[in-house]
Amino acid sequence: MRAPIGFRISNRRKSLKISQAGLARLIGISPSYLNLIENNKRDIGGALLNRVAAHLDIDIDELTGQSEQKLLQDLEEAFADPMVESLPFQPDERRELVAQYPASAAALARLHRAYGNAVSNADAYADRLRSDPLLSQLLHRIVSGVTAIRSSAEILEDVPDLDDAERQRFLSAIGRETRALSDVARNLIGQFDTSSQIRRSVSPVREIDDLIIERDNHFPTLEHAAEELRAEIEGHGAFGVATLTALLDKRFGVTVVVGGPPDEEDFPGQYRFESAGRRMWFHGATTLATRQFQLARLFGELAAPDAIAEALQSAVLSTPTARRLASRAIGSYLAGAMVFPYEQVLEDAEGCAYDIDHLRQVYHASYEQVAHRLVTLRRPGQQGIPFGFLRSDPAGRLTKHFPLPGLLLPNSGHACPLWAIYGAFRTPDVSTRQVVRFSDGSRYLFLARTVQRRTASFREQVVASSVMLACDVLHADRTIYATGLDLNDLSADVPVGPSCRLCTRRDCASRQEETLSPSGDSSRTRAPLLPAAFALGDPG
Structure with a gap:
C-alpha cells in the first residue's frame, strides 16, 4: 500500500507557508503538475523527490512514510490470517486505521505476532511430544506410575480381608510410586521449561x-x-x-x-x-x-x-x-x-546509475556483495536509492532478505512465483528486470540474477541461488536498469502479489494456493467441475 506522498508534500508546504507556484518554481516543474502530485494523481520519485525534500527541509523517509508502510505490511499479514480473513473488511480499512489510529494499528500487529508465537510454541510442544525420546520415556513412566498406584489403591479398596502386613505393603507401594511420579513430573516440567526458553522467540529472523x-x-x-x-x-x-x-x-x-x-x-x-x-x-x-x-x-x-x-x-x-x-x-x-567505503561507493553508484556489474569490477567484489552494500546506503543527507534485498534457493524458498517498508514480503517460505527472483533461474548469469504492480496499485522495479559458489571438483553439485534488488518505481529512473522502459506505461507492468496466500488477485493463472477472500466467497481455484450441491443422479 503506497503512502500518500502528495498529501505529505502539500501539508509540509502549507506549514512552511510556501505557495504552490513558489515550490513549483523552486523544483523546476509547472504549478499544474505539482497540483497533480499533491493530490496523489501523479507519482514522484528519483531526482525530483530529492529536490522536493531538500526545499521542504524534510527527510525523504517522512515523505514516503516508511514506518507507516511497515505497519501496513504487518496489518496486511494479520488480516490475511485464516482466523480472521473471512470477516467483511473494507478495502481501505487497514490504511485508514494506520492513518487515523496508528497506536491501535500497532497494537493489532503486536497481538497478531504474539498469537503467531503462541501457535508456534504449541506446535513445538506437540512436535516434542511426538518425536523427543526423552519426553516419550517420561510420559510412559508417568502412565506406568499412575497405573501402579491405581492398582494398589483398588486392591486396598476392594479386598477387605487384607492383614495389616499386606495392607502396609500396598500403602508403601503407593507412597513409593507417588514419590517417583512426583520426581518424573518435575523432570517433565523442567524439560518443557527448557524447551520454552529455547523457543521463546519462534522467529529470530523477525527480530x-x-x-x-x-x-x-x-x-x-x-x-x-x-x-x-x-x-x-x-x-x-x-x-x-x-x-x-x-x-x-x-x-x-x-x-x-x-x-x-x-x-x-x-x-x-x-x-x-x-x-x-x-x-x-x-x-x-x-x-x-x-x-x-x-x-x-x-x-x-x-x-x-x-x-x-x-x-x-x-x-x-x-x-x-x-x-x-x-x-x-x-x-x-x-x-x-x-x-x-560509504562516500566513495555512493558517488560511484550514482555515477554509473547503480550498474552492479560495473561496481563489482571496481571493488573486486561479487554481485551479491555489491547488492548487499547498496541496501545500506541510507545515511541521512547522503542517501542512495532505498532497496530491498531477497535471496532464493532453486526450490523457491527465501533464504535471506533485507526488508523494504511498503513491499509486502512473506516472512518465510515462498514469494509470488511471477517475481523476477524466480525467473532469473531460466537465464543464469544474466540480469533479469521487471516492473511489477501489486493489487493496491504500488509499483516496483525488480532486478534479479543467479549467483553460485565455485565448485572444487566434478563430484560437487552446482547449487545456484538467485538474488534480487527491489525499489519503488519512483526511483527507477535513477538506475541503468530503467533504460528503454516506459515507466508510465502501466499496461506493461507484471501483475503480482506478495505470495499466493496473501494475494488478492482471484484471476491469476499462476496461483498455487487458495485465495483468502475478505468476503468469505469460495475460491474457484481447483474447484470441482460439478457444484458441491449437485450430484449425479439428482432429479432435475
Whole structure:
C-alpha cells in the first residue's frame, strides 16, 4: 500500500507557508503538475523527490512514510490470517486505521505476532511430544506410575480381608510410586521449561528484521569504525587480500591458509576461523571476492568488538539463535562498509546509475556483495536509492532478505512465483528486470540474477541461488536498469502479489494456493467441475 506522498508534500508546504507556484518554481516543474502530485494523481520519485525534500527541509523517509508502510505490511499479514480473513473488511480499512489510529494499528500487529508465537510454541510442544525420546520415556513412566498406584489403591479398596502386613505393603507401594511420579513430573516440567526458553522467540529472523528496520538498515557507529579500519589497512598497503593477510598476522597472529582440509573433518563450508589455532582457512575453490570480504570481516570483528557490541546493545534479541544471527549480520555489515567505503561507493553508484556489474569490477567484489552494500546506503543527507534485498534457493524458498517498508514480503517460505527472483533461474548469469504492480496499485522495479559458489571438483553439485534488488518505481529512473522502459506505461507492468496466500488477485493463472477472500466467497481455484450441491443422479 503506497503512502500518500502528495498529501505529505502539500501539508509540509502549507506549514512552511510556501505557495504552490513558489515550490513549483523552486523544483523546476509547472504549478499544474505539482497540483497533480499533491493530490496523489501523479507519482514522484528519483531526482525530483530529492529536490522536493531538500526545499521542504524534510527527510525523504517522512515523505514516503516508511514506518507507516511497515505497519501496513504487518496489518496486511494479520488480516490475511485464516482466523480472521473471512470477516467483511473494507478495502481501505487497514490504511485508514494506520492513518487515523496508528497506536491501535500497532497494537493489532503486536497481538497478531504474539498469537503467531503462541501457535508456534504449541506446535513445538506437540512436535516434542511426538518425536523427543526423552519426553516419550517420561510420559510412559508417568502412565506406568499412575497405573501402579491405581492398582494398589483398588486392591486396598476392594479386598477387605487384607492383614495389616499386606495392607502396609500396598500403602508403601503407593507412597513409593507417588514419590517417583512426583520426581518424573518435575523432570517433565523442567524439560518443557527448557524447551520454552529455547523457543521463546519462534522467529529470530523477525527480530533481525525489526532491528534492521528500526535502524533504517544504517549503522553510523559501524560506518565510522569501518572508515578507521580501512584507513589503518591502507596505511600498510593497497586494500585487498594481500594486505589483509599480512595485517591479520602482524596484529592478531592469525595465519591465513588457502586449500587443504579444515580442522574439522567433512566441514561443509568454504571458510572457517579456527580460534584455537588462530587460523583462517579457505576452501581452495573460494573466489578472491569471498576471501577479501571474509578477511575484512575477521579483521573488523577482531579490531572493533566494541563497535559491534554497541550496534547490538539496544536490540531486542530474545534467544541465542537471534543473538548469533544478529552478530553475524552486524559483522557482515562492518565488512561491507570496509570493502565499500560509504562516500566513495555512493558517488560511484550514482555515477554509473547503480550498474552492479560495473561496481563489482571496481571493488573486486561479487554481485551479491555489491547488492548487499547498496541496501545500506541510507545515511541521512547522503542517501542512495532505498532497496530491498531477497535471496532464493532453486526450490523457491527465501533464504535471506533485507526488508523494504511498503513491499509486502512473506516472512518465510515462498514469494509470488511471477517475481523476477524466480525467473532469473531460466537465464543464469544474466540480469533479469521487471516492473511489477501489486493489487493496491504500488509499483516496483525488480532486478534479479543467479549467483553460485565455485565448485572444487566434478563430484560437487552446482547449487545456484538467485538474488534480487527491489525499489519503488519512483526511483527507477535513477538506475541503468530503467533504460528503454516506459515507466508510465502501466499496461506493461507484471501483475503480482506478495505470495499466493496473501494475494488478492482471484484471476491469476499462476496461483498455487487458495485465495483468502475478505468476503468469505469460495475460491474457484481447483474447484470441482460439478457444484458441491449437485450430484449425479439428482432429479432435475
